[in-house]
Amino acid sequence: DSGVTQTPKHLITATGQRVTLRCSPRSGDLSVYWYQQSLDQGLQFLIQYYNGEERAKGNILERFSAQQFPDLHSELNLSSLELGDSALYFCASSPTATSEAEAFFGQGTRLTVV
Amino acid sequence: DQQVKQNSPSLSVQEGRISILNCDYTNSMFDYFLWYKKYPAEGPTFLISISSIKDKNEDGRFTVFLNKSAKHLSLHIVPSQPGDSAVYFCAALSLAGGTSYGKLTFGQGTILTVHP
Numbered sequence: 001d002s003g004v005t006q007t008p009k010h011l012i013t014a015t016g017q018r019v020t021l022r023c024s025p026r027s028g029d030l031s032v033y034w035y036q037q038s039l040d041q042g043l044q045f046l047i048q049y050y051n052g053e054e055r056a057k058g059n060i061l062e063r064f065s066a067q068q069f070p071d072l073h074s075e076l077n078l079s080s081l082e083l084g085d086s087a088l089y090f091c092a093s094s095p096t097a098t099s100e101a102e103a104f105f106g107q108g109t110r111l112t113v114v
Numbered sequence: 115d116q117q118v119k120q121n122s123p124s125l126s127v128q129e130g131r132i133s134i135l136n137c138d139y140t141n142s143m144f145d146y147f148l149w150y151k152k153y154p155a156e157g158p159t160f161l162i163s164i165s166s167i168k169d170k171n172e173d174g175r176f177t178v179f180l181n182k183s184a185k186h187l188s189l190h191i192v193p194s195q196p197g198d199s200a201v202y203f204c205a206a207l208s209l210a211g212g213t214s215y216g217k218l219t220f221g222q223g224t225i226l227t228v229h230p
Contacts, residue, residue: 043220
């Protein structure tokens with residue numbers, strides 16, 4: 001158990017819909033990272049939040065957004081979903097803004113868009 | 115633009131033998147390299163890392179080698195055990211400025227199967 005909790009574990013939704021993925025970081029960790037793993041792809045960095053503020057941005061689509069709340073949990077919002085958005089979405093957390101190498105990963109949310 | 119590549123989607127090895135997983139990268143600005151192991155239905159877990167100023171790091175059965183001139187790293191597992199069967203991701207990190215600051219860049223992963 002990494003201490004990072006992601007909900008839900010599985011999600012099936014139709015194209016055009018909007019979903020929210022939730023991540024609770026390890027106790028004491030201030031940074032949250034979101035990654036997407038599509039079929040045959042490595043993990044693609046989407047976005048990082050540190051202590052409530054956006055810290056770094058990767059290959060995140062404009063249809064996607066994220067936020068980190070005062071209690072440090074984070075949500076990834078995916079809208080106008082397309083079939084190609086089907087993927088595993090991982091959240092990771094680490095203690096500081098620059099400790100990504102020490103990040104622990106959650107179990108992931110498997111999103112299926114039909 | 116795939117900056118970190120694992121060209122072998124899968125590797126099959128006999129128990130007790132050596133497993134060698136390879137990874138190539140294109141960005142010479144990477145400072146730090148990591149290997150992660152991922153079991154089904156679990157998130158990736160950190161395995162071993164190496165700084166760009168070193169060429170070898172060893173931790174028990176796991177050794178990572180870095181060849182900076184070839185922009186190549188490899189993970190050696192000796193001896194391989196059935197419990198090592200998993201997906202292995204290599205990742206690289208650049209601590210340079212800009213929006214990529216602190217961003218881990220992952221390879222596509224290699225599925226390792228260790229047969230008893």
